[in-house]
Amino acid sequence: MNLYSRLLSYLKPYKTKFFLACACMILVSASSGAAAIIIQPILDEIFMKQDTDMLTILPVGVVLIYLVRGFGRYYASSLMQVIGQQAVRDIRDRLFGHLQALSLRFYSSKQTGQLMSRITNDVQVIQDSVSIVVYDFLRESLTMIVLLGVVFYRDFELALVAALVIPFSGIFIGKLGRRLRVVSKESQEKMAELNSMLLENFTGIRVVQAFGMQEYEINKFKKGNQAYFDTVRRMIKINELSSPLLEFIGAIGIAAIIWYGGGQVIEGKTTIGAFFSFLTALFMLYAPISKLSRVYNKVQQALAAAQRIFDLVDTPLLINDKTGAVVLKPLERGIDIVGVTFEYDPGKPVLHDIDLHVDKGEALAFVGASGAGKTTLINLIPRFFEVANGAILFDGHDIRDVTVKSLRGQIGIVTQEIFLFHDTIRNNIAYGHTEAKIEEVERAAKAAHAHEFIMKMPDGYDTLTGERGIKLSGGQRQRISIARAIMKDPPVLILDEATSALDTESELMVQKAMSNLISGRTTFVIAHRLSTILNADKIVVLDKGKVIETGAHEELMSQNGYYRRLFELQYANSTENGSSRQAIS
Structure with missing residues (x-):
């Protein structure tokens, strides 16, 4: 129950409302007991003794009992549902906040649709647990205790006979609940797979239609949807089995009570009113027991969802501020990459002992074949990933010793894959500066x-x-992204193949914007087209995660090495000055 206790801890901020709801539930339970007790005087005093005074008093008593009951039910239910919604809101906020802090290493190993499912579907399942279930559990438990008191008060021996069936009920319900928890978790996983499938399909709908794969995608979705349906059907069967099972066991108990209790009335050992008061309380007692069995089933479903949610919440932060981390001051001297090694999988390094230096205001370009480690290396600078060995230093400060916020606050990033939010152009440019005036934008x-x-x-x-800037062309999206970086005004800039996917006209416009962006900033550039980095202060050639050449363009060309072969391969039929591509300057 530690998992459920953790769920209930989200109710603590709302304990005042919770105790008010509990008080109202006590009224509901007490009224249930009173309704059972009043049966005896109704039968014995009115129908058997024909007492006219009681004929006036008892109907009023019945009305008052159900007035109190209705009042209690309304306020108890309303308060608990509000508390439940607040708790669910807090869980969702906590989960989303934690997801925002997780590193890119975490996201590279997860499907977006499955994460979305946990923060929507799984949290929705929990909502029943922390509102309706808590309400039903407390109300029905209190009602059961009160009615048990009435039953034992009326006839202790009969109550013992009735209580014999309770252990058998508990055994069957426990087995069903544990099975339901397993199947419920399976259904949530199937729903997460469906969400991933949908997200992937909607994102790639152009490719799907271009290749005429609609029928294939439909069949794939049907297969996944059927798998989810089969799991839910199993869950329904397990869930619905509890009520008829309890009713059957209860019927055995009722039959025994009627046989034994009827004999007591015939022998004159008890009155008809007392027996029917006992029987009424007993019938009323089976209702909360049945509801508690359903509550138990819902708890098992909620625990399955909670396990998935808390697995995310408990995911450790690989990139966070160490104790005593300081705020990084604006760059004054330069950046050093010292003996850096990095690996995605243990024992399989993709960068090997990288040593580089760039002075403030210089442009450092990375070139190399796909998979050489260019993007991986620049992702280490803003600490999207953590180095395995070595260090990255800003003015001599290890970036692991400064706050992540102050580090990333000094870095602007423009990539080939531009992401724009489904918002106005103004808000996209001012992202990170929400208070910016239109003149600044x-x-x-x-x-x-x-x-x-x-x-x-x-x-x-x-x-x-x-969505994702779909209403704009590639060149327009790129310039919006550059405007966003200019708005940030960072001293350090990272350009990751920022023009490789553009046509010539768009690239020329973007290159003009790039010149304004780069001016006066320390810049790291990944270039697909080598013509764009001819004027870089230093060019670093990477191959299989290692630095094999460094120097300016002319220097590298004179070495007749790997860089020269790359350059000549791209421009075998053109000269440097005749190229239609404009170099970064």
């Missing part, structure tokens, strides 16, 4: 050569970009 857009095309949009800077 326009100034950044003009520097990125984006202002002109933005003003041609239907709503100018208030135009929605669409």
Whole structure:
């Protein structure tokens, strides 16, 4: 029950409302006991003794009992559901906040759809556990205790006979509940797989339609959907088996009570009113027992969901601030990469003993074949991943000794895969500077050569970009991204093949924007087209995770090595000055 106790801990901030709800539930339970007790005077005093005074008093008593019961049920239920929603909100906030802090290593090993399923579907399952289930458990438990008191008060011997069936009920319900928990977890996993499938399909719908694979995708989805349905069907069968099983066991107990209790009435050892009061309390007692069995089933489903959620919440933060981490001051001298080794999988390094230095304001370019380690290396600079060995130093400060926020606050990133939020152009440019004035946004857009095309949009800077910027062309998205980086005004800049996917005209516009962005900044560039980094202060050639050549363009060309072969391979039929590509300057 440690898992469930952890769930219930989210109710602590709302304990005042919780205790008020409990007080109301006590009223409900007490009224249930009173309803059972009042049966005896109704039968004995009104129908048997024909007492006219009681004929006036007892109906009023019945009305008052159910008035109190209705009042208690309304406020208990309302308060508990509100508490449950607040607790679920807190769980979802905690989960999302933790996900934001996890490193890219975590996300590289997870499917987005499955993460979405945990923060939506799994949390929704838990909602029943921390609101309705808690309410039902407390109310029905209190009601059961009160009615048990009535039953034992009316006839101790009969109550013992009735209680004999309870252990058998508990054994069967326990077995069903444990089985339900396993199947419930399986159903949540199947739903997560469906979410992943949907996200992948919607994101890649252009590829699906281009290859005419709609029928294939439909059949794949049907297969996954059927697997989910089969799991849910098993869950329904287990869940619904508890009620008829309890009713059958209860019927055996009732039959024994009628046989034994009826004999007591015939022999005159008890009155009809007392027996029917006992029988009424007993019938009312089986209702909360049945509901508690369903509560137990819901708890098992919630625990399966909670396990998946807390597995995420308990995922350790691989990238976080160490004790005593300091705020990194603006770069003054330069950046050193000292003996850096990195591995995605233990024992399989993808970067080997990298040593580099770049002075403030210099441009350092990385070139090499795909898989050489270029992107991996620049991902280490903002601590998206942690180095295995060695260190990266800003003005001599190991980046692991400074706060992550202050480190990343000094770095701007523009990549080939531009991500724009489904928001206005203005908000995308001002991302990270939500209080920025429109004049500041326009100034950044003009520097990125984006202002002109933005003003041609239907709503100018208030135009929605669409999901992932789908309403804009590749060049337009790239310039919005550059404007966003200019808005941040970082002293350090990372450009990851930022123009490799653009046509010539778009690239020329982006290169002009890049020149404004790079000016005066320490820049790391990954280049697909070597012509774009001809004027870099230093070019680093990587091959299989190792630095094999460094130097300026002319120096590397004179060495007649790997860089020269790459350059000549790309431009065998053109000269450096005749290239249509504009170099970074």
